[in-house]
Amino acid sequence: MPDYQAPLRDLRFVMDELLDYPAHYARLPAGEEASPDVVAAILEEGARFAREVLLPLNQSGDREGCLLEGGEVKTPRGFKAAYRQYVEGGWPGLAADPAQGGQGLPPSLAMALSEMICATNLAWGMYPGLSHGAADALRHHGTEDQKATYLTKLVEGVWTGTMCLTEPHCGTDLGLIKSRAVPTEDGAYEISGTKIFISAGEHDLAENIVHLVLAKLPDAPEGSRGISLFVVPKYLPTETGEPGARNGVGCGSLEHKMGIHGNATCVMNFDAARGYLVGEPHKGLACMFTMMNAARIGVGIQGLGLTEASFQNALAYARDRLQMRALSGAKAEDKPADPIIVHPDVRRMLLTQKAFAEGGRMLVLYTAQMVDVVEHGQDAAERERAEPLLGLLTPIVKAFLTEVGFEATNEGVQVFGGHGFIQEWGMEQLVRDARITRLYEGTTGIQALDLLGRKVLMNQGETLKVFTREIHKFCQAETANPAMAEFVRPLAKLNAEWGELTMGVGMKAMGDREEVGAASVDYLMYSGYVTLAYLFARAVKQARAALDAGTDDAAFYRAKINTARFYFERLLPRTRAHARMIQAGAEPLMALTAEDFGRGFEL
Secondary structure (H helix, E strand, O other): OOOOOOOHHHHHHHHHHHOOHHHHHHOOOOHHHHOHHHHHHHHHHHHHHHHHHHHHHHHHHHHHOOEEEOOEEEOOOOHHHHHHHHHHOOOOOOOOOHHHOOOOOOHHHHHHHHHHHHHHOHHHHHHHHHHHHHHHHHHHHOOHHHHHHHHHHHHHOOEEEEEEOOEOOEOOOHHHOOOEEEEOOOOOEEEEEEEEEEEOOOOOOOOEEEEEEEEEOOOOOOHHHHOEEEEEEOEEEOOOOOEEEEOOEEEEEEOOOOOOOOOOEEEEEEEEEEEEEEOOOOOHHHHHHHHHHHHHHHHHHHHHHHHHHHHHHHHHHHHHOEOOOOOOOOOOOOOOOOEHHHOHHHHHHHHHHHHHHHHHHHHHHHHHHHHHHHHHOOOHHHHHHHHHHHHHHHHHHHHHHHHHHHHHHHHHHHHHHHHHHOHHHOHHHHHHHHHHHOOOOOOHHHHHHHHHHHHHHHHOOHHHHHHHHHHHHHHHHHOOOHHHHHHHHHHHHHHHHHHHHHHHHHHHHHHOOHHHHHHHHHHHHHHHHHHHHHHHHHHHHHHHHHHHOOOOOHHHHHHHHHHHHHHHHHHOOHHHHHHHHHHHOOHHHHOOOOOHHHOOOOO
């Protein structure tokens, strides 16, 4: 069975040293509750829960899957008991408002915990993960009555939540949805339609499931401007707030999937189900984006967690597996062959995983600080800066970390060789589970269009300039430091080029909007590599300071510097290919007609 140890030492480095989380938390309301001792205790206990409770259920849950019987879904053995333990430990409400049953700690702390859950059992983690998004949507847009009825139950984890968007005939283009909401005389609505790919749509972990459903009112305008949001519970709450009569919503079937078998991905049928409007009529998409934005960061964390899990197990295998002798001569003369970690190509794969795990962790926790400020910050100027920056980073977190996460899990299989392809080792499951992260909550292509089209070009690059100025100031401050030259010089050059590439695409797009779509994915990947380079450069600065001060943990800091060096020398050069493809423009992509694509194999 795969093993996992939460990267607590690296978490402490990123949170306490690199990003100064103690000072960050001190600026937040009730920040004294997130003292270093409390944070450390929560992370340690979360690590124990992930390793001892969730990890043993990951492979068995994958093999067993979920079972639909008589409209009810049974989750794999052990899932229900693990969820009960999770709820009893108070984990669902870690970052929620105490007025609604939460503990009032910063969202970033819950995000650090989320990495551990995703690394040990992604399918299980999706059940409580979706509830956080549903609670956020109701907290921001629900009526006081809706909050009183549903929010505390979601925060406590007694009930779970879903988001019901996709329909059989439409995915991302939600303006095409056919689900309808008909008003009733008592102010409620009857919701009818079919939704597909609904994660955790039906299960046996909680006593009730709260569906947030997109549908159209009878007078809805065409397209996305006509979408409204409704809360539709599985069981209608009684006057005392307990689950009552069964609503007209049920699971029609379970999707048979490539991965995440332990999570119930459902076809949900709504048959005149009683629902209640959330927010204003025809403004449902804006309400749902509250939930979707949180989910997008959550999916990026899934990519990070799977990267870390694959790396740890590949590293353990590479230290133990004997194969050939090192090209420079035997390294383990007392053994018949050397462990494969001595071979350069194995090291390339391991270092790729390690760099993406450590770089991704820095990116997630850097972004998490923006979430804290946007949600709870007291300084208006700080919030004004954090909100657009969070918008810029969100598609990068989601798409870049899932793209490199899929690469990293594939490298983990490769380290194992043929054994990686065998189910018992658990490495192939990580690949299968990772594959969905590039698809749900908006594909990489959709995230790329959001980044380049909405977050950058729509405001003439002003939001991007906020971030590139930060990078520029860092580079300027370190220019005179010879120990930082190998990191600062390429970073400064790429930071300047980032703006030039943006301007180039923007100029082309004025004549042809297809230029945005043609450049977008390469632009997002370029942006991700540069962002990680910035964070690695900052990490090197911090590591060198610790070494200069005579730290007792010199090996950790030297490893951090060498990992950054590998990233700059072996991964960051990928930006050259992405830049060239950005500059290639739309013409090579659009020259073929739809008919031309099939020329050569027509009957």
